[in-house]
Each structure stands twice: as structure tokens, then as C-alpha cells.
Amino acid sequence: MKKLMFFSFVWMISFASFAQSEKFSAAMKKNLEAMDASFKSSTDLISMANNFERIANAEKNQWLPYYYAAFCQVNGGFIEQDKSKVDGIADKASTLIAKADLLSPNNSEISCLKSMIASCHMMVDPMQRWQEYGAESSSNLDVAIAQDPTNPRPYYLKGQSLKYTPEQFGGGCKTAKVALQTSLDKFTAFKPASELNPNWGKPQVENLMKECK
Amino acid sequence: MKQLLITVLTLGFFNASGQVKISGKISDNKNKSLSGASISLKNTYDGGTSDSTGGYFFITNEKGLQQLEFSITGYNSLLQNINIGLDAITLNISLKEQITELKAVVISAGAFEASDKNKGAVLSSLDIVTTPSANGDLTSAFKSLPGTQQVGESEGLFVRGGTATESKIYMDGNLVNNFFFTSTPGIATRGRFNPFLFKGTIFSTGGYSALYGQALSSALILESNDLPEKTQADISFSVVGAGGGIQHLAKDKKSSWGVSYNYANLWLAFNAIKQKQDYFQIPVAHQGDANFRIKTKNGGFLKYYGYLSSNRVGFRTSDIDSITLKNAFSINNINTYQNLNYKDRIGGGWKINTGISFSTNKDDLKNELQDEGNKKVTNSNEPLYQFKNFSLTNLAKYAQARFVLEKRIKGLTAIRFGSDYFYSNEQSIYTLYNGAKFADKITDHLYAGFAETDIYLTNNLAAKVGTRAEHSNIIDRWNIAPRVSLAYKLADNSQASFAYGIFYQNPERRLLPATNGIDYSKATHYIFQYTRQTKDFTFRTELFYKKYDDLYKTGRGNNGNFLAVNNDGFGEAKGIELFWRDKKTIKNVDYWFSYSYLDTKRDFLNYPKAIQPSFAAKHTAAFVFKRFVLPWKTGFNFSYNFATGRPYYNIAFDTTLGKFAIADEGRTISFNNVSFSVNYLPNLGKKDAKTFAVWVLGINNVLGQEQIFNYNYSNNGARKEAVTPPSKRFVFIGCFLSFGADRTQDAINNNL
DSSP states (O other): OHHHHHHHHHHHHHHHHHHHHHHHHHHHHHHHHHHGGGGGOHHHHHHHHHHHHHHHHHHSSOHHHHHHHHHHHHHHHHHOSOHHHHHHHHHHHHHHHHHHHHHSTTOHHHHHHHHHHHHHHHHHSHHHHIIIIIHHHHHHHHHHHHHOTTOSHHHHHHHHHHHTSOGGGTOSHHHHHHHHHHHHHHHHHOOOSSTTSOOOOHHHHHHHHHHTO | OHHHHHHHHHHHHHHHHOOEEEEEEEEETTSOBOOSOEEEETTSSOEEEOOTTSEEEEEEOOOEEEEEEEEOTTBOOEEEEEEEOSSOEEOOEEEOBOOOTTTSOOOOTTEEEEESSSTTOOBOTTHHHHOGGGTTOTGGGGGGSTTBOOOOSSOSOOBTTOOGGGEEEEETTEEOTTOBOOOBTTBOOOBSSOGGGEEEEEEESSOOOTTOOSOSSEEEEEEEOOSOSSOEEEEEEETTEEEEEEEEEOTTSSEEEEEEEEEEEOHHHHHHSOOSSEEEEEEEEEEEEEEEEEEOTTSOEEEEEEEEEEEEEEEEEEOTTSSSOEEEEEEEEEEEEEEEEEEEEEETTEEEEEEEEEEEEEEEEEEEEEOTTSOBOOOOOOHHHHTTSEEEEEEEEEEEEEEEEEEEEETTEEEEEEEEEEEEEEEEEEEOTTSOEEEEEEEEEEEEEEEEEEEEEETTEEEEEEEEEEEETTTTEEEEEEEEEEEEEEETTEEEEEEEEEEEEOOOGGGOSOSSOOOOEEEEEEEEEEEEEETTEEEEEEEEEEEEEEEEEEEEOTTSOEEEEEEEEEEEEEEEEEEEEESSSSTTEEEEEEEEEEEEEEEOBTOSSOBOOTTOOSEEEEEEEEEEEGGGTEEEEEEEEEEOOOEEEEEEEETTTTEEEEEEEEEOOOEEEEEEEEEEOTTTTOTTOSEEEEEEEEEESTTOOOOOOEEEEOTTSSOEEEEOOSSSOEEEEEEEEEESSOTHHHHHHHHO
């Protein structure tokens, strides 16, 4: 009887932990699939971000849900029409990515997100904020490249920022295309560490390349 | 044992099928529904997000005692214990709004802020140097804002019926004495400090905080730069001189130091542009400064700034009391200024801001009566002429120590208090034509204590209440000055503010020593403001009433100079001011417009009665227009300043009446000044350019319109002479080069 009980316990525990990680990846997968469709409106993105944040808070030691929560927040910030809300959204993204950073230090993807958050702050008032947030955004991309030279996303973000910078200030399609092409090359070789790891951006690069033709 | 196992498994089975719906509505404390709020069943994946009506719902399998967390940016989160059984749960929640800097109303009555970061700022730092009428002079830029006078015959800010001595200037909290180069008769001197030293400026035209005192009208509060972004060197050349400097940023980006030197010589400019005055000593100045800045681990700063300058100027003007004689006036000046400031968090929610400053100023002034051949006239027996040969040496030392402690109580609500100590030691030696010397020394110890609280009742209503108490040895009495400001947010972009305050000031140096016991002069301000501000549009209007009491009346001292005799002077000023700035209506164009109406009268100094003072115009307006043309890498700036004529008086001693009376009076023609400047940035956007250049061409009074500031009278009152600018136009051409740092970002920042 004792043996049976022991066996049942071991079985239950291992099942439980297996169920737990199964539950985690299932929930992550479900939300990642839904994420693409949420890019239409900032409310959908914020709701998506809340889903990831709940997973993150329940798990406590996974960086990916914090990362995606921040990712959804910052994208929500980019498309938010009411500029007075954007700083709040970006600040929220910052607290989330800081938690991801603690769980996974020196992560190139996290540095990319920090760059996006700085850009998001900047977009509220580019004239006044370029100096502070523009510099923060670009220095985070340099860090991201140093942390993982194979990551195509910092090059994509760099290319995107160059494309929207006036030619007189060293931007424009000509310089942007160089960065975008590098990004595309890296995308061809890029393999995410797991199916849950960041693997976004290739279609956006292709779009920018088309616009720059 | 078996039974237990079965129970566990059975429970597990129930768990899987017992789904419960949790729903409700989320609103704020004003019953406005909140969308986008996160609802989360703690430590589970379950939860939801509120929709546009504030409604939320989600399904959970969890059972028993749980915690439900409601959160949304800008509101305090709420944890609610719930017991999940078999039935659906409905839970309506109301969240309380946080008071944050982003949302809260700004206490702004009376104040104009120039800053690149702060909410409520109406100018950016670069605006100060790109306003053409300012000619790169820090305080002159503020003359295109409402509340200030277009006084061209002397330096300083004349605010709302106040004299320039009623405006005080502070650097990192410390008072700057001798902010301007020493006055010369009829010519406004420039400020000593480079506008690029400061990251933020608050120009208060009244109702300012209890942290500042000894200014009846206005406080200009300058905040110096933090660390530079990169190590860089600068060189500049212009028609008025040359300079260079270096700013070095440490590798760890925690500290920096810098030095600069500037040499000004107006030989070239004065040869090219004819001056009214005949210069026997072309203005020459050497200026050097040094600084260091150390960032502390709590994000605070230790900052030092030191300045040393020497300058000389001498010119002849025709003497008003004769046909052929001339006055030859000259100044030698040496000035030093040292400022050490420490600002940090010291734990427990306390912040400290403390500083000391020390400055010295030495003026050697000389006036000589000269004949047509520029020879000194010494053989006159006429006292009127004899007294025109004199010299004056002023030697002043100033020191200040101050500390301010601040504690955040809750949200933005804070208390702060502190103390100021000012020491001044001002000696002067006045030498008459016959070698007779009159020397005096005025020393003062001024102690001040102040306390202030910022109260944020909600994001929409805030108050600043403070009191300042001062004791000056010269007056030997305490004064107590209460200050109150209120701000109320009317809608998202608009707010109304009110300010009230009492301000005290000692007599200026030239009126001392007083012949009798005197009191502080006093001003009481009432200001009402309405502001509407969005990212690219600002509109504000202020109504004010200012009452002056106990102004100084003067009488003749031993050597014929005017000294304070009593506090029987008084006055008042009232008016309305408008300002708007618009960056959106015309594409790529940024313009602002300001208008001031001022109705003021005062009786002070030797005035025989309350009259409109000669430094106050009734209507003043300014229009500033800026456009940056990207493909040309060139900025075009245009400004127009206007003021209606100012009164002028010949106040002379009437021997029959036995007192001062107005012997003659009139009104000057109205003041018009159109100025224009072009900034060309050839290296703009050149990637990795090692040099960044800015070329500047500025023309003051482009149209050469006649400007008359005032009239001087001959001693017998028979002749009067217009006080006009030294030259019709002034043209500035300069080139500023930076090495090491790409200034493109500054340019984009301010011009895109």
C-alpha cells in the first residue's frame, strides 16, 4: 500500500509539473496565435498584453511572457491615437521589460524592446524629445547588435528609424535600405531558440523594402 | 489512505468541470467607466481586460479563497478577496486616480518656463538664442514675452511697472549679483553668461515661490546643464570676438569638467558700423569660466561653476550743458563668480538642495570733462563743470549659503523648507575734481527662512502655500512674506491659476547709506491666469494687480548724490497680458505673439508725485516668427517689437517751491524694432562629421527705424537731448564650430 501511495504521489507530482509547463506553453501558444490579429487596435493589444502579464505574474520566472506583454504594450502605444495616453503605456512597457531583463540579462531581444519603448516616448513629441529618446533608442539597438549579432530585429528597427528620418539628417531610403537588407539576410539564417521565442519582423522588413523601391 | 487518494482525485475532477464566470464593471471615482483595465486572478492565468464600457468578464476553474487584482495605468491598483464557489460572481469596482506629474495641473501663475522637458514650458532652450531681437543675450529673449518693457537705454528686465533692480536672477538657487556688465550711461549692457550654460529657465513676472526673496517684481531662475552628452570642443569667431572651450565627459559618464575662454573686442564692429559715441577705449573683455559636475549614485548632482572676467570701455559724448565740451567716461571692471551646488536624495523620501556662492566685483569709473581737442578741462570755476571731473571705485564682495529640504508626502504633495544667508560688503570711494574723497562701506547680513508646501488635492486642483521671513542688518527688522498659488484644471488642455504674494526688498546700493532709519519696500501681487496648451499651441492670458508700498524717497547726501531718506513712496500697476504660440497652423512655421497692457503710476526717488514712470510704456507687443528650411539647412528668424511712447520728465529742484517739481515733460515716439537672423548649418546630417558648424547672421533694426528711449536735460532745463541707440542698426556675423559631438540632434530637436 505504501509503495502504491508513493508511486501515486510521484506520478501526481511529475504529472503536475509536466501539466504546468504544458499549460504554460499551451497558454503562450494560444496567445501568440491571437497576437497577430490584435494589431488592429490599441485596445486589443492592451488586452493581449494583460493576458501575457497574467501568465508572467503567475509563472514568476519566465521572461517570455513579460517580454510579450511589453511588446504588446509598446505596439499599443505606437498606434494609440490619444497622444496623452502614450507615455503611460510606454512606462508600463518599461516596468514589464525591466522584469524580463532581471530574468534574462544581456538579452538582445530585450534591448530591442527597450529601443522600441524609447521610440514610443519620442513619438509623442518628436521635435522636443528627439535628443533624449532618439539617442536612447539608437544606443539600445547598438547594445542589441553587440549582444547577438545574428539577431535580425535590431537592423530592422534601425532601418525603420532611418527610413523615417529626413534625408538632410542622414536618413531616407538610401541609408535605410542598407540596414534593411542586412536584416533580411539575418532573417534567412535566423532560428528562434524555441517556438515561443521572438520571431517577428520579417514581413515588416519586406514591406519597408517595397516602400523604398 | 485509499479514501484520501480518492477524495483528492474526486476534487480534481470537480475542479475540471466547475467553471465559474466572474464579471462586473470598472469605473473611476467619478463613475466614468474605465476601459483597458487589467483584471487578474492572482497567481493564475485567469483574468480579463475591461472593454470600452468598463465591463469585464472571464471564466475560471479556480475555487475557494482567491484574490482578484484590478489595475490600470494612472490609478491605484485594488486587491479584492473573493470566495469562488459554484455560482457566478459579479463585482463592480471603482478605482482611485493617482496624482501624477503627467496629469496634474501645473502651478503656473506669473511664470514662463523655457525648458526642453518640463510640461508647461512655453519656450525651448534654443528659442533663447534664435530670437533675433535678443542678439544671443539671455535676458533679452524674455523681452519678447508679455510683462516686460522694451527699455533700450539700460540693461535688465523691467517687469510690470517695476524697475530693473526689482528683478533678481538666480543660478541653481543662488543669487547672481552683477549678472550684467557694469552700466554705461545710455547704453544697455549684456548679460555675462552664455545662454548655452542652462538647460532650463523660469521667468516669473510675479507671484513666485517663497524660496526667492529681495525682488519686488520678478525672478529669473536659471538651472545649469547636467552632464554633456559627449566630450566636445567648441570654437567661435565673430565680428565681436573669438572664443573656445572644452567639455570633457568622464568614461563612466558620471562626471564632467569644462573650461572656456572668450575674448570680445568691438574694434571691427565699431569701425564697420558708425557709433554715436566716440570711443577712446573700444570695448574689450576677457572672460574665462570653468565647471565640474558629478552625478551621485542617487541621481543627484554636485555642480561647480566659476567665472572670471575683466573688461574695459571708454567713450566721449558731447556734454549737454555746453556747446563744445565733451564727457569722457570710462570703466575698468573685474568680476568673479563662484557657485557650488549640491542636490541629492538623502533617504526617507527627503531631498536636499544646498549651495554656496561667492562673488566679487570691482569697478573703476572715471568721468572727465574735455574740450574740442580732447584735453581735460580743469580751469573752470563753474561747479556744474567742476563736478563732471570725478572718479568712482566700487569694490563689492558677496557670499551666499542656502539649503532647502524637501519631502514628498503623498503623490505630488510635498513640503519644503530651508534657509538663506546673504553677505554683502560694498565699498565705494568717490573722488571729486579737487581730490576730495568720499568713502563709504555698506555691509549687510541678511538671514532668511522659508517654508512651503505643494498640495495636490486631485489631479485637477493644486495649491502652493508658503511663507518667507527675512532679517537684514541694514533695516534691522524682520519681514514676513506670505505667498499662495492655486491652479485648477478646467479641461484636458486648459487651466486657471491664481497667485497672491507679498514681496520685500532692501534699497539698492546707490541709495545707501540711508540718512534715516528705513524699512523694507514692499509689493503685493495678485495674478489671475488662464492657459490653454497643447503640444503645438499655447494661449495664455494674465490679469494682474500689483500694489507698491514703502518705496524709497530720496534726498541729497553729502557729496550731492541721492540717498534713501524714507519709505513714503508708493505706487500701483495693473494690466492684462496675452501670449500665444502656434506651431501648427502654418506648416514648418513657428510663431508667437505677445501683448501687454500696463497702467502704472508711482511716487518714488525724487518724483514730486505719483506719475507714470519713464521706463513704463502703456502698450507693448512682440511678434516672433521662425522657419527652418530643411533642404537649405537654414533657419530664418524674424522679430518685431513694438511699444507706445514712454513719458519722460525733467525733475528738477524748484528753489521757489523748495522741493522737486516736474519742470518739463513729454512722451517719446513709439518704439519699433524689426530684427532678422539667419542660421546656416552646413554640416547638418552629415553622418559622422567631425565638425559641426553654425553660421549666424543677425541684423538688429533692419529698417533703421528711429528709436528714442528717453530724453536727457541740461542742468538749466533749456536743452534736451534724445537718448537713442548707439547705432541705427547692428549687424552680427559669427561662426560657431563644435568638434566631437554631432549637433544634428539639437538641430532636429528644435527645428523639425
